[in-house]
Amino acid sequence: MAHSLLGSIFMEKKDYQTAIEEFQKILTLNPDDDETQTHLKQAIEKAASEQKPQKPLKKEEPVDEKKSKPRESTASITIAELYLKQGHFDKAIEIFQELLAEDPQNLMLRQKLSEAVERQQKEGSVDPSAHKLKKNQFTQPPDVKEDIIQDEAKQESKQKVKSGDDSKFTNEDILQVMRRGGKDDAMLEEKKIKPVVVKSEPVVEAKKSAPPEPPQNSNKISSEQFDNLKGVLAELSGLSGIIKCLVSGRDGIPIVSMGETSNNADLAKQVSAIFESTRRSVSQLNQGKLQQVLVTAEIGNILLVSFSDYVLIVLANNKINLGLLRLALDSATKKLDKLF
């Protein structure tokens, strides 16, 4: 594959950023490509090791023994908490960010990061040169957070173009790369090519860390159907304003999801209950076969579409263009009807 070759060439040239982008392109097309995943990991590690701060820690800092070790090994919650206790908020925040980059859904880490930033804002930072974060960068849902990150990435890339120096990475660059290499995969390159962006890799509820494969609770779904299902969801989740979309059985068990992954089980259960009660009501009222339910609330929308024995659930913010969403859903439903 051309991207694979390009990635290897850029790796040899030590242009890890471009290599990462090439490998990510491959993974967008084939997320299960183990070899490319390994290459991407290597590229990220090399990019991170190049970017590691060279300056030694100050004498009064209690973790001197760590300074010769790579950043990855020092990135632990304990050390971050030590930094927090001593008022080195920036360092603590940095470590929490790194840990969150590896595990974006970890609520405990988010909470700790939130606390660290709050304390930084209240008490001030020991290291004034370090960058300060806004709280909403991690308290927002991943898609919103991602927008913020991408906006920053755009600004930074503009600055790089202006300065003509694209050979150095900032910490934020590395974190973005690591995030993009993780679950919340959004490729800036793709955004340039087409307006829709695949915000995240599909998540199988039964095995979140395992490669996507048909879960046990969807015996009727073949691997091919499952892959196609993921494709339809990926396409749908590219629509601006969609927070998450998932497919669940009529029993409320989620099968596959795309986008923000927290509370999927609860969402699927409650929303499927709404759909089922509506279906019964519509049937009793002799109003035909239920096709779609749209719940509009103050902050967002829940859209439910029936196909075969499943329900497509879409959670969108209140800025979404409902007309476009319905259009996209019509298209998705047609595809899903063909699939099942």
Next chain:
Amino acid sequence: MDFKKILEETLSNVEGAIGAGLVGMDGIVIDQISHNASFDINAVGAEYSSILKNAMRASSNFGLGNTAEILITTDKATMIMMMVGQNYFVTLAINLEGNLGRGRLELKKAIPKFEKELT
């Protein structure tokens, strides 16, 4: 209280409208108007008030705030329900050839009128 007048006005402004009604969250119909015998607003009120309650619970649980509207599409018609204050909702049924956008707009226009009548 001229609820029927507001409902009639709404219905006449929406192409393809089948019927409309003002219903309490307890499922009791306050007033209604129908152009189609198959659209029984009394039954609709009872059934849809429980759907609204479930939707309100779900919206609240998922941090989406208060439910403002529910749109139900079937292969025969589309039903729009919009909250009127905290304790009532107005519903409008439109056939498949009807103007759904107009329906939503007219209902939004009718809500302040209902609210004024109800206070």
